[in-house]
Amino acid sequence: MTWVYLIDLFGTCVFAISGVTTAIEKKFDLVGTLVIGFVTAVGGGTLRDLLLGNLPVGWLSNRDYFLAILLGYVLAYIFKAQALEFKKSMFLFDTVGIALFTVLGIETTRKLGMSVEVCLLMGVVSACFGGVLRDTLTNEIPLIFRKEIYATACLAGGMVYLLLATVCPIRAVNIGAAMATVFLIRYFSVRRGWSLRLWV
Amino acid sequence: MTWVYLIDLFGTCVFAISGVTTAIEKKFDLVGTLVIGFVTAVGGGTLRDLLLGNLPVGWLSNRDYFLAILLGYVLAYIFKAQALEFKKSMFLFDTVGIALFTVLGIETTRKLGMSVEVCLLMGVVSACFGGVLRDTLTNEIPLIFRKEIYATACLAGGMVYLLLATVCPIRAVNIGAAMATVFLIRYFSVRRGWSLRLWV
Amino acid sequence: MTWVYLIDLFGTCVFAISGVTTAIEKKFDLVGTLVIGFVTAVGGGTLRDLLLGNLPVGWLSNRDYFLAILLGYVLAYIFKAQALEFKKSMFLFDTVGIALFTVLGIETTRKLGMSVEVCLLMGVVSACFGGVLRDTLTNEIPLIFRKEIYATACLAGGMVYLLLATVCPIRAVNIGAAMATVFLIRYFSVRRGWSLRLWV
16 A cells, blocks of 8 residues: 555545535535546546556446545535635645546556557546536536646646656656646646636 | 346337437437437446446447337337326336346446446446436436436345345346335335435 | 548548637637547547447547647637638538548448448447537537537438448448538538428
8 A cells, every 4th residue: 555545545535525515516416426426536537448448447446446435425525514614625635636646647558558648648637537527417617628727737747747757767756746746837827817718 | 038138128218218308308300319319228338338348338239229229219209299198107117227227237247247336336327327428418417416316226226136136046036126126216205205415 | 641541630630620619619728628629529439439349549549630639729729710711611621521430430330340230320429429529518418419410411421331332342432422422411401401300
């Protein structure tokens, strides 16, 4: 049980919380919120594995992910009351989650012998498409396409990871640097209201 | 041609009717209604097979499913006029369909050597995600997340099936008990306005 | 590098333009428009390959598709200003694209030994589902289900192709005839306001 695995489970749990919270706001019932939590948590990695033919998808044979999602499900209902305070911590947790999911997505793809741009693409897909599915199923235009430079942060973090990996053999350092990149870009973009759009 | 296979085709046809009817109400054209009917009928099993890597998906190589869907397509247009009366029968038919789809989804998953919770999950996915895709494509928030305890009924039916299967070797009995469970839960939940939600 | 391959890339580029243009109108940011362009361009073929178990999906190992999509991305922003004039040419280009995608989808499916109706279905899926995903992700009811006889044109073109292929050994002739069929049906349907709907 490495720290990377622990953060992976942590990110899964955080993603589940984000999905369940969104579904509660939309007045879904107990089953609906569970489904949305599940889809948000595993959706990105699932799409990646489908496209790569890496089947059956990994989380099916790992009970830990189920437990992490159930934990997130319970936590979301418990902390629903203190939503505002909670959202600030969630921003931090969520950023940690997408940063690691980007790197893990890249590593999975590279092991299958794919080219650099496919690795980057699959990194972003792993990190972002859980949220896209969450928003599509709750009938929203996916948030990441409009408001935050979420996907860009993942792309930049993925590039940092791949570049560093060519010179530095220590995986922990490369992952750490990628995560820091994602965090800093998201932090400053939200702080200063950055957005990427050419026409209003 | 067993009775299970016949109910399978029957359920496929009923699901197609439900999809086509929804699409007609949304003013889709003849092609659009066919697509939605198709997606509703095979969507759940398709998602299950994708996640499990059980490819190519089964209905591609079975002409009977195509015919069942086309029959549902025609019936939906014919019976559109008597929509109200029709809806009551549809409730019954639909419940029979999801009950059997749950069990068949569980059996497919178990044959691939998956754990009990994955079997249950795939049972619910098989039964419910056709409807989720129907609602997503017609731009609705999926019904099963808001109004009915549809997925819960499938989950309960799936549990009954798996529990019974450990003690009773007669498949027909186990399937029958699971279907009765799904039916009773749905019937009483609609009758008495049950719903599963913690906050309004 | 045959002319079929060139039209394939051309169609990919045109589909990307259509996706990016839609996303710009919805005020997506630079990343969002890229994602929608990507999904529109490869979505149909991806769904076909997923259903058939033809994995990893083909475009992952072909850099040309990435370049065609990036070109479409840039062109969409450049030509955004002259949208109206542009739309007329796009209609022509788009029709060429779906016609070829239908045929290529059929050929891919036939190579995997599928039956005639599965080939036709996969041809239509290849040509149309990129647009369906584009509309679903941008929270619209898919256009092809409501307004144009888009899918019908693909179906007719696919039938022409399969029929001709049984008598004529020259692939270019069969593809050409199928493309002409798709083009004529779409042209006259838009011209004369044809639509396929039984009830208003």
